[in-house]
Amino acid sequence: MSAPSRLRIAVVASDAASRSRLAESIAGSGHEIVDLTAAPDAILTDCAVDSSTPAPVVAIGSVEGEIAGRLPPDATGEQIDAALRAVTAGLTVRGPSPTNRKFGPLAEEVWPVLTPREIEVLAALSDGLSNKAAARRLGISPHTVKFHIESLFKKLGAASRAEAVAKGLRRQIVEI
């Protein structure tokens, strides 16, 4: 089943200015703006809405309550359109966390320390290279690559190449 290209959206805003701003943000997507009582497919809001609303809600900015779609205040028209379609399809939408939290300690040694060769082999694995291709890139034999991969598996507690790459990527590189 494909989603209808034109949704019926009710706009609930804190004041007239933000109402017209919200309406404008979806104007380009071709949706029909309807009254809250006219069986909308979804509701777009920037303020608290009654929890007994008849349709899933997409909220812009920080809005209290259980809400199907949450977007940051600077969400683009495309993002709002995508969120409205997603909640209409019964999905939950979350934008990236509103504040880019960067504060925290420098990464210390949470992981076993790798050798320079293991780091190079891990980089080759994350580029999707085969053992043979990794060996060519590093100028060592495929047998040696295999040896380093086994050591990586053991150190990172990984059972597959994908797991080793995933765990290896979490190793934090510190910029100083």
Add this chain to the structure above:
Amino acid sequence: MPDIVQNPLSGLSDTLVERARQAQPLVARIEVEGRPARSGTFWRKDVVVAAEQAFARVEEAKVMLSDGSSFAAHLAGRDPGTNVVALKLDGTPDPAPFTDADPHPGALALAFGADEAGVSVRLGVIHSIGPAWYSRAGGRIDRRITLDMMMSGREEGGPVLDADGGLLGISALGPRRRVLVIPTATVEGVLEPLLNKGRIERGWLGLALQPVLVPEGMQAEAGQSRGLMIMGVAKDGPAAQAGALAGDILVTLHGEGVSRPAMVAQRLGPEAVGQPIELRLLRAGKVLSLTATVAARPSG
């Protein structure tokens, strides 16, 4: 026997209520247009401090104090290193003086935030206390104090008090929303430069580093079994200009062995900016010595 024995829970509860009442004048509510209100700490006359990461790209704000007074404020300085932002107000009274606190693991701690109706309160224990630590942005935080409590982003930057009402510092949200305390001494240490210059300059080499084992054959010559592999070199940064390359292993900085990133951060405080620093590196099986001039960490 007295007829009525004081219920110890009521006693505790009454004390907490009393602490909240005392803390209220320290709590500032910070409003920025188009964003949810945030919390700050009324630090001294005309100065409110808050969490830097909560005020990205903000210049002006409105600050409300607990007595209902409201002030226009501008962000006089920000330091991502210690997660402190200083807001300058005009014409506030003096805040209630606060006493220092001496944190102990297991001691009760109260964290306050600004709320529509006044203050919000969190209660928890001091989860752990550790030595000075370095943040990703290079800031030195005098003590590592973590709290066993939850906190929302709106409350971050408010005051944290101990059971006696002493000020431990201001709250900060770390990775996985762990609640940390930026100690009073750390806030005091950055406040003057923030108010005067707007930022804290910290040393920068322009290196991306990762701990690595020194290859066995090189350990004797390097004098250590671990080093920091250079994973990237910032273009035209101090290390690049000195000739450092990705793949080199940094073993000493200014003659001292470095095996953990914090050991490098320690050598790159505000006093290091503009100074020459010697880097000993392992490259292609040989030890190499370079001298870089430490630059100020670019902001952002």
